[in-house]
Amino acid sequence: MNDSVDRLRARGARVEAVEASAKMSAAELSAWFGDKQALRSITLPLIERKVTAIIGPSGCGKSTFIRCLNRMHEVVAGARATGDVLLDGKSVYGADVDPVRVRRRVGMVFQKPNPFPTMSVRDNVLAGLRLSGIDPPDTDALVEEVLGQAALWDEVKDALDRPGGALSGGQQQRLCIARCLALEPEVVLMDEPCSSLDPIATAKIEELIHDLRDRYTIVVVTHSMQQAARVSDYTAFFYLGELVEYDHADVIFTKPSDPRTEDYITGRFG
């Protein structure tokens, strides 16, 4: 962790009190798909109860990076990673660590809303818990609480028995967020959570991200620079598997220090 902070400082990042406030951090994390290297020695903190956005062109390693954070990268055949990922200062790749437990603490929301289409809204919310073999004592209270956190309760409270697939795209995505929150994660990873949503649904998810930051550490991978600028406290720019620049979002979007960041966010790439 200290090492990662030093590296950040060496890059000139103005990150105050990173040491004390990082919930998770990647330390010299590299990842491969077979022979192809997707990540090159990424060292990056994820500040507790802040939103970190990861931006970069397609194929730059954004999604691979967050999949390494909750050990989902390794489930792909031929995929491997080196370096380390720390959660509360402890490696998630330790020999004694159960990856399933890591994935509970570090939840994930995907690009396309993926509720179980025929399962009811209520059962969708509880699906993650049941798959983990957990039976919460008061399911009604839990369903209301997490749907409330996901800003969906008011819209579905009278339709909890309707199938998840009957909701709109934006509602389905918030349902998936609720399903993720039901497992009481500490970190929520979102992989392009709005890319299949219209602007209104996007705005609702963005507002939700803003509200969730009070309780969770959030990482959002996005293709939309405007979205990163709107929702994130810190922004990291990845290019060709490398971390090019990491700083406060305000700095990245007004005065980035690396010319590659400048070229990418202003649209002077390729």
Next chain:
Amino acid sequence: MPRLHTDRLYEGELRKIREMLLMMGAKVEEMLSHAMRALIERDTELAERTLYIDRQINRLEMEVDDLCLRVLARRQPVASDLRFVTMALKVVTDLERMGDLGVNICERVVELNEEPPLKPYVEVVNMAEAAQEMLREALDAFVAGDAERAQAIVERDSKVDAYYGAIFRELLTYMMENPRNIFRATRVQSIAKYVERIADHATNVAEMVVFMVRGKDIRHVGKLERRGGSGKGEAELGRRSPAPPEAADSDASLRDVMSVARAPSSRRP
């Protein structure tokens, strides 16, 4: 300069804003030099013709504003593009005000040309040249993206201020000598004041160029640092005349009269 945009239309829009700003600056320079020629050559017709350049400047101002708004709405610029567009929105106002001051100068020249000359107006012309030079340098620094050059202009504003002080003191002696000089002396004094304000606006442009290039705001604070000051009072001292157009002239002049009248060095031997 940064690389070209992937989107050529966007690139073209930014280029257009840049060109229009430069065109406005060129028009202001033209106004100022014509007005000074009209003053020394007592050419009322030239002064009246020069007034119309302001209309072109005003039209350009509206076009720049309009295009900047469209770029903000449609392109959502960030980083250097964002700094450029926000800078353009501010600089355009400075350039437009310079045009208005050019109009005021021409109006005073017309009034002066109806009277016998008070004195050769060499100092006012020199002052105008200094202001014009500041504007030209600011625009060159803008085109070249040269923050150092722009910063140097900020320092030069005091030279124009010094010109104004000298001209004002001299005119005061004319007025004290003979009340019949007052009408013409106040006209000349107004012209000097307008030129001094043009230099202030040129300084604003230069400061915005520094911001555009470096992303660093050197207004107010920058001045304080360079002067080695530490308190708010000095920031106030260092401020360039920010007064609104109507109120400023009489108030500032009155203050100047009071301070100059008290200063022994300002009197002629």
